[in-house]
Structure formats: structure tokens, C-alpha cells
Amino acid sequence: MSLIKLPELDGAGWTCASCDEPLVPMARELEYLDSKFTVELPTCPKCGYVLIPEEIAIGKMFRAEQLMEDK
Amino acid sequence: MEQKELRAWEARCVQEETVRCTAACPLHVDARTFCKLMAEGRMDKAWAVLAKVMPLPGVLARLCDGPCKAACVRKDAGGAVEVDGLERYCASAAKPVAPPRPLPARNKRVAVLGGHLAGLCAAWELARRGFEVTLRCVDPGGPLRDLPEAALPKGALDGEIESLARLGVTFEACAALTPALLDAELADKDAVFADGDAFPAIFDGCGLPDPLTLGTQRAGLFASAPGEPSAVLRAAAARRAANSVDRYLQGVSMVTARELEGPCATRHFTSLEGVAPVPPACPDGCPDEAAARAEAARCLQCQCLECLKGCAYLRHFKGYPKVYARQIYNNESIVRGTRTANKMINSCMICGQCEAVCPEDFSMADLCLDARRTLVARGQMPPSAHEFALRDMAFADGGRCVLARHAPGTGSSAYVFFPGCQLAASDPDGVAAAYADLRARLGDVGLMLQCCGAPAHWAARDAMADDAAAALRARWEGLGSPRIIAACPTCMQELARTLPGAEIVSHWSVLRTLGLPDGAAGGGSLAISDPCAARRAPVLRDDVRNLLSGLSVDAAEPRFTGETTPCCGFGGLLSEANPELGLAVARDRAQSMDRDWVTYCVMCRDMMARAGGRALHLYDLLFPRVEDPAGRPAPGYSERRENRVRLRERLLREVWNEAADHEAEPFEAVQAAFTEAAAQNMETRRILASDVRKVLLQAERSGKHLLRTETGRRVASFRPAVVTYWVEYEPADDGYLVHNAWSHRMRIKGGQP
Numbered sequence: 001m002s003l004i005k006l007p008e009l010d011g012a013g014w015t016c017a018s019c020d021e022p023l024v025p026m027a028r029e030l031e032y033l034d035s036k037f038t039v040e041l042p043t044c045p046k047c048g049y050v051l052i053p054e055e056i057a058i059g060k061m062f063r064a065e066q067l068m069e070d071k
Numbered sequence: 072m073e074q075k076e077l078r079a080w081e082a083r084c085v086q087e088e089t090v091r092c093t094a095a096c097p098l099h100v101d102a103r104t105f106c107k108l109m110a111e112g113r114m115d116k117a118w119a120v121l122a123k124v125m126p127l128p129g130v131l132a133r134l135c136d137g138p139c140k141a142a143c144v145r146k147d148a149g150g151a152v153e154v155d156g157l158e159r160y161c162a163s164a165a166k167p168v169a170p171p172r173p174l175p176a177r178n179k180r181v182a183v184l185g186g187h188l189a190g191l192c193a194a195w196e197l198a199r200r201g202f203e204v205t206l207r208c209v210d211p212g213g214p215l216r217d218l219p220e221a222a223l224p225k226g227a228l229d230g231e232i233e234s235l236a237r238l239g240v241t242f243e244a245c246a247a248l249t250p251a252l253l254d255a256e257l258a259d260k261d262a263v264f265a266d267g268d269a270f271p272a273i274f275d276g277c278g279l280p281d282p283l284t285l286g287t288q289r290a291g292l293f294a295s296a297p298g299e300p301s302a303v304l305r306a307a308a309a310r311r312a313a314n315s316v317d318r319y320l321q322g323v324s325m326v327t328a329r330e331l332e333g334p335c336a337t338r339h340f341t342s343l344e345g346v347a348p349v350p351p352a353c354p355d356g357c358p359d360e361a362a363a364r365a366e367a368a369r370c371l372q373c374q375c376l377e378c379l380k381g382c383a384y385l386r387h388f389k390g391y392p393k394v395y396a397r398q399i400y401n402n403e404s405i406v407r408g409t410r411t412a413n414k415m416i417n418s419c420m421i422c423g424q425c426e427a428v429c430p431e432d433f434s435m436a437d438l439c440l441d442a443r444r445t446l447v448a449r450g451q452m453p454p455s456a457h458e459f460a461l462r463d464m465a466f467a468d469g470g471r472c473v474l475a476r477h478a479p480g481t482g483s484s485a486y487v488f489f490p491g492c493q494l495a496a497s498d499p500d501g502v503a504a505a506y507a508d509l510r511a512r513l514g515d516v517g518l519m520l521q522c523c524g525a526p527a528h529w530a531a532r533d534a535m536a537d538d539a540a541a542a543l544r545a546r547w548e549g550l551g552s553p554r555i556i557a558a559c560p561t562c563m564q565e566l567a568r569t570l571p572g573a574e575i576v577s578h579w580s581v582l583r584t585l586g587l588p589d590g591a592a593g594g595g596s597l598a599i600s601d602p603c604a605a606r607r608a609p610v611l612r613d614d615v616r617n618l619l620s621g622l623s624v625d626a627a628e629p630r631f632t633g634e635t636t637p638c639c640g641f642g643g644l645l646s647e648a649n650p651e652l653g654l655a656v657a658r659d660r661a662q663s664m665d666r667d668w669v670t671y672c673v674m675c676r677d678m679m680a681r682a683g684g685r686a687l688h689l690y691d692l693l694f695p696r697v698e699d700p701a702g703r704p705a706p707g708y709s710e711r712r713e714n715r716v717r718l719r720e721r722l723l724r725e726v727w728n729e730a731a732d733h734e735a736e737p738f739e740a741v742q743a744a745f746t747e748a749a750a751q752n753m754e755t756r757r758i759l760a761s762d763v764r765k766v767l768l769q770a771e772r773s774g775k776h777l778l779r780t781e782t783g784r785r786v787a788s789f790r791p792a793v794v795t796y797w798v799e800y801e802p803a804d805d806g807y808l809v810h811n812a813w814s815h816r817m818r819i820k821g822g823q824p
């Protein structure tokens with residue numbers, strides 16, 4: 001499975017509150033219906049908490065979901 | 072959908088049927104396209120339309136007497152389009168075109184005896200079909216040469232005789248057409264056509280040819296009957312005979328499937344509604360191009376598309392029902408790939424307007440519901456289409472909203488009031504007032520608060536609908552199966568389906584009998600919007616108009632009303648599956664009249680309010696409570712839920728003297744306030760305040776959240792079931808201030824809350 005990179009998401013400006021760690025891009029697995037993707041997402045390197053920012057959720061991610069629903 | 076079913080669906084949509092003029096034309100000239108091009112002044116293109124189907128177009132276009140005019144739809148709006156005059160003008164104004172290229176050679180030889188119009192046309196038709204044609208005649212054209220120059224210029228006739236030669240027709244002159252010549256040609260050729268006008272002697276002793284095949288008693292001899300005055304019918308006979316020669320030489324049936332030759336029937340329909348009568352521009356022939364274009368512009372360019380006129384959904388997907396049926400069929404046959412028709416299938420409002428206006432009763436509702444059922448059965452229904460609405464239905468049918476009671480102090484119910492879950496959600500005070508009025512005037516009226524099951528029906532979730540119907544039935548039977556007083560037309564429709572045998576009356580009928588409640592106030596002029604669920608309920612519609620008249624309301628009828636009323640955009644779950652289109656539908660309706668609306672379905676009211684319109688529900692007049700009810704904003708999703716819950720609690724407390732029996736869940740204790748931006752995003756993104764509270768509780772309990780360093784705001788996520796919710800917030804006095812919320816359906820693997 002190829003890694004999807006979202007260069008605009010480098011995690012800058014975000015920290016994990018409980019670990020006090022800045023978020024860094026890390027490969028994370030997403031799944032919907034019968035599809036799986038590996039996407040580089042801002043993640044806390046210590047506890048693994050992921051950020052899905054608003055613009056991704058309502059943009060690229062939403063469009064991908066809609067496409068998969070029609071597959 | 073089986074292919075057989077597709078054909079049955081397709082057959083019900085007449086949009087692609089042959090238009091009336093073309094069907095009536097013995098040669099099936101596409102007069103609609105011809106007129107369109109003429110109106111645009113594209114004479115050469117218009118001529119090409121004629122030349123494509125007419126034999127000897129330079130002759131026939133001038134001799135045609137326009138039999139299509141008897142079938143022209145414009146006939147009843149000023150008079151039929153003068154297509155024959157237009158043909159003559161076009162023949163004089165357009166550049167002549169080369170004859171069509173014949174089909175590949177068939178290696179069969181056919182003789183044509185006689186060169187009057189039918190003979191020339193038959194030679195043309197046979198040569199086009201690839202036969203080797205010999206024309207035997209005394210003088211090609213015969214009496215056509217005696218016509219005045221004004222009717223048929225000699226040059227036009229000679230030009231088409233030249234075209235015959237270019238088509239490959241061999242001319243062999245003869246001194247006379249005789250029985251001996253016929254015998255010789257029948258012996259020499261594979262088939263013979265005789266022009267009955269030029270060679271009437273062939274019928275001596277054997278009678279006229281068979282009208283269907285134009286065959287005679289001699290094998291291989293076909294003939295046109297003599298004496299036909301209409302030129303275009305003589306040409307049609309020549310074509311019929313050429314088709315017969317073709318069948319004869321192929322050895323196939325001479326008689327099957329010939330219904331479409333010559334003038335034929337059609338089911339095409341075009342409405343004259345809204346068409347202003349316009350008299351012919353040049354009834355005695357077109358003197359110049361301007362006159363010809365004006366006359367051609369009178370053509371209505373016939374289309375059916377009746378269903379599109381009142382339905383923004385049908386217009387939105389750029390097709391018409393026949394196209395949609397094909398798309399649904401194709402959608403179902405996709406194994407791997409994208410099912411592009413899903414959105415169209417899930418956007419139908421299941422309202423029945425198209426069926427009411429279609430000349431053939433095409434029902435998109437039935438088509439789309441079947442298609443949805445197939446998607447559900449195959450596990451292919453897009454989860455995001457209906458899940459939110461079905462969650463809402465489950466909530467309305469859940470313990471915090473449901474109530475089924477006899478009136479206080481009574482052990483039985485003659486009636487039960489069923490306001491419907493949306494009325495409870497939008498106007499709980501109206502429901503409370505209505506119930507109090509019914510009890511005061513009718514006595515033992517019980518109450519049922521719950522959903523009627525419409526969302527499950529629209530989502531084609533049959534199992535869910537059956538379960539909900541069974542629960543509803545049990546509650547109703549628990550009350551002794553009383554007569555149901557329903558306030559919502561959709562509930563009435565659903566209850567009639569799920570409780571066959573139940574006696575269901577509308578609240579409006581009851582009020583018509585009881586008289587207006589105390590305090591009811593009306594007056595003024597309002598546009599009335601019938602809900603789509605009242606389409607097949609004339610009594611209901613009449614009751615409402617009667618109440619309005621009792622309220623001194625002058626009710627103005629919009630263009631689409633009563634049986635043809637449109638849906639507000641909520642029906643069929645359109646506003647869930649395709650929110651933008653749902654809102655556009657509501658906006659269309661709201662803007663179609665120049666005054667405030669009154670309706671008797673609260674979803675119609677709320678949809679128009681959401682779209683920026685001003686609308687009243689009948690309860691606003693019957694039980695007035697607020698200032699300017701037409702301007703009341705439609706409550707959002709969370710507020711609707713809270714209204715249902717509070718209505719139940721209030722009625723339990725005030726009517727039955729009982730305390731709320733609900734044990735609050737921990738997330739309900741989370742104190743949250745919402746900025747306007749957050750509230751707006753939550754509404755369009757279908758995120759409930761309860762979902763946000765669940766996120767906040769999860770973050771509070773786990774101590775886990777992210778920080779936006781720039782603003783110091785917190786962001787946390789939680790996935791209670793199938794959607795992950797994100798909330799951006801900050802702590803505030805004794806709780807949280809929510810700045811934003813968003814969601815996605817994809818699951819993040821690996822421990823994300």
C-alpha cells in the first residue's frame with residue numbers, strides 16, 4: 001500500500017497536551033468500508049494521538065469517503 | 072432490475088417517442104428539426120433534413136401538401152405550422168445537395184416500369200438500398216412535366232432525374248408499357264415494380280395490389296395503386312414497395328412489423344399550457360426569408376417533459392425519467408467501478424408529483440424506491456445518505472421521546488392524538504395546545520408521541536420499517552386501537568400503510584367538525600402550500616381550505632397545487648442525501664409566490680424557513696402563541712431533539728402529574744456553550760450538541776487533547792459509533808466554549824478515541 005503524503009500537514013503549531021510533544025508527520029492507517037489507506041498525518045510521537053484538521057476532514061477526506069461509498 | 076422491467080419503465084416515458092408531425096408524415100420527415108433550422112435561418116441545413124429522407128427532394132418538397140399539419144400541436148394555438156409552405160421556400164432558397172450514397176451492392180436486379188412520380192420514387196428508393204435498377208418508361212416524369220413552372224420548375228425535375236442517374240439508375244426508354252414488356256422484365260429481373268399511374272393496364276383482371284405489401288398476384292411484381300392525388304402518399308407507396316422488394320429478395324416475412332411504415336400512431340405528448348396563440352406568418356406561401364423564419368419559429372419544438380416543469384430534482388440531473396431508468400439499470404449492473412447514479416436515486420423526494428402530471432403515470436418514486444431497496448439488499452447503499460435521518464428516527468422512537476397514554480383520569484381512549492415527531496420537534500408548544508384543546512372538547516383522547524416510520528420507508532430499510540411498525544402497532548393496540556387523529560399528512564399516509572384497518576382522521580377534519588378553537592386568529596392573504604403527502608387526499612385538502620376560510624384567510628393557490636403540488640425538499644430524505652438540492656427545492660417553492668405561505672406539514676414550513684422564506688403552519692393560526700410566527704427560524708437538529716424530549720417531560724408533568732423518568736447520561740452533564748460559527752457548522756455538518764458533549768466528556772476523562780499553540784485552543788476527537796467527531800474548544804466558566812466542530816466517517820486505526 002502506497003503512502004499518501006499531505007505536505008501541507010506538517011503538524012507545525014500543534015502539540016499534544018498530555019505528552020507536551022509537538023505533533024510530527026507519521027504514517028497512519030485509515031479505513032472506510034472495504035478500503036484502507038496509509039496517510040502521513042500529524043501525530044504525537046509519544047502517545048500516537050492523531051490530528052485530522054478541519055480542512056482535510058471536510059475536503060479530501062470527505063470526497064474520498066463519497067467515492068468509496070459509490071464503489 | 073431485469074432488462075424486461077427496464078423496457079417496461081422506458082415504455083412509460085414518451086419523451087423519446089416520435090413527435091406527432093413526424094409520425095403523421097408518410098415519409099417521416101423530421102419536421103421539428105427542419106423548423107428549428109429554418110427559424111435559425113440555416114436554410115442549407117434545413118434542406119439537408121428534407122433531403123435525408125425524401126426521394127427526389129427537389130420535386131417532393133415542392134409538391135408536399137403537408138399532411139403533418141393535421142397532427143401539429145400548434146394547430147390549437149393559432150393554426151398548424153405551414154410546413155408545406157416552408158418546404159417550398161426552402162427548396163427555392165437552399166443549395167441543392169447530392170443524392171445519398173447507396174448501400175453496398177446487393178447483386179439483385181430490379182426493373183421499374185413507368186416513370187411518373189411513384190416510378191421515379193421507387194427507382195430512387197430501390198437504388199438507395201443497393202439494388203441494380205433499370206427504369207423503363209416513355210418519358211421520365213410524365214405528367215409532372217405538365218405542371219406550371221411556379222409549382223414545379225422544369226429544372227428541379229431534371230435535376231432530380233440527374234440525381235437518379237448518379238444513384239446508379241439505368242434509364243431504358245420504351246415506346247409503350249405493355250403486358251409483353253412486363254412478362255419480359257419479370258423473366259429477366261429478380262423483381263419488378265410497376266407505377267400504377269403510368270401503367271394502369273397491369274391491374275386488368277387481377278385487381279389492385281395488397282395495401283400492406285403492394286404485392287400483386289404475380290410473384291415478384293409489386294405496384295402502386297393508381298389515382299392517389301397526394302404526391303407524398305405516392306412517394307410513401309414507392310417506399311413501401313421498395314421495402315417489400317427488399318423483404319421478398321431476402322426471403323423474410325412480407326407482413327410482420329410494418330406498423331411504422333407510412334403515417335403511424337405515436338404517444339408523444341406536448342402540453343399547450345402557457346402557449347400563446349400565434350396565427351401563421353405566411354398562410355399562402357412564404358414571400359421572403361423573414362416570413363419563412365417567422366413561420367418556422369411558430370413550431371413548438373414539441374417535447375413532453377411535463378414532469379420536469381414542477382420538479383427541481385428531475386431537472387437537476389439533466390435527464391428525464393427514461394434516461395434515469397436506464398441509468399439505474401446500468402448502476403445495478405456495475406460490479407467493479409463507481410455507481411454514479413446513487414446520488415440521483417437518493418435525491419428523489421418520493422412525492423408522486425411526476426406520476427400525477429405524466430400522461431403515462433411514470434412514477435419516479437416507485438423507480439427510485441425499488442433502486443434504493445436493491446442498494447440496501449446488496450449492501451451498496453452509501454452509509455452517509457440516510458444514517459443521520461435514521462438515527463433521528465431511532466431517537467424519536469426512543470425512551471426519551473415516546474409516549475402512549477390514555478388521557479389522565481380515563482382508562483380508555485375513543486381517540487388518540489398522533490401529532491408526529493416533526494411537529495413535536497418544531498412546535499412542541501403547538502402540540503401541547505392542540506392536545507389540550509382536543510381533550511377539552513372531545514374528552515377521552517389519548518396521546519401517542521413517536522415517529523410514524525416514514526424515514527425508514529424512504530430509506531428503503533424494510534426490516535427497520537417493519538420493526539418500527541410492529542412497535543407502533545403494539546402501543547396503539549395497548550391503547551385499545553382507538554381512532555387516530557393525525558396532524559401530519561405524511562404520518563397519515565404512513566399509518567394507513569402500517570396500520571391497515573385503523574381509522575385515521577386528520578386533525579383538520581376533526582376541527583372542521585368541532586369548529587375553530589378559542590383564540591384562533593387569521594385574516595389576510597396567504598399562499599397555500601399543499602404538502603406532497605396530501606396529493607392523493609382531496610378531503611384533507613378541502614378540510615384545510617375550509618378552516619382557512621373560517622379563519623378569513625384569503626388562500627392564494629400557486630401554480631403547482633393540490634394533486635400537482637411539489638415536495639418541499641424534505642420528502643424521500645432528499646435534504647439528508649443531497650442537502651444543497653433539498654435547500655434549492657425549498658427555495659424554489661418559497662420564492663414562487665409573493666406573500667407569506669401557510670401549510671399544514673411542519674417540515675414544509677421548516678424547509679421554507681430554512682430556505683429564507685416566510686411560512687406559517689396551520690397551528691400558528693389555530694393556536695397563536697408568538698409574534699410573527701412566519702418569521703420563526705426552523706429549529707436545528709439538536710434543538711429538534713431537545714424539543715421532543717422536553718415536550719414529553721412537560722406533558723408528563725403538566726397533564727399526568729408525573730416526574731421525568733429519564734436517568735441522565737454522564738455526557739448530558741457536560742456544560743457547553745457554542746459560538747455562532749460552531750452552531751452553524753454543526754448544523755450543516757449534521758453534528759449534534761450531544762455528539763460534541765460526548766467528545767468533551769471523553770477529553771475530560773482521558774485528559775487527552777491537542778493544543779493549537781497559536782490560539783491556545785484545544786482540539787479533541789471521539790467516535791461514539793460510526794462517525795469520528797472533532798471539537799475545537801476552550802475551557803470557560805464551569806464548562807466549555809465550543810468554537811468549531813467537524814467530522815469524518817473514516818476510522819483512524821490504532822487507539823484514537
Ligand SMILES: [Zn+2]
Pocket residue numbers: 016017018019020021044045046047048049
Ligand atoms: Zn501524546
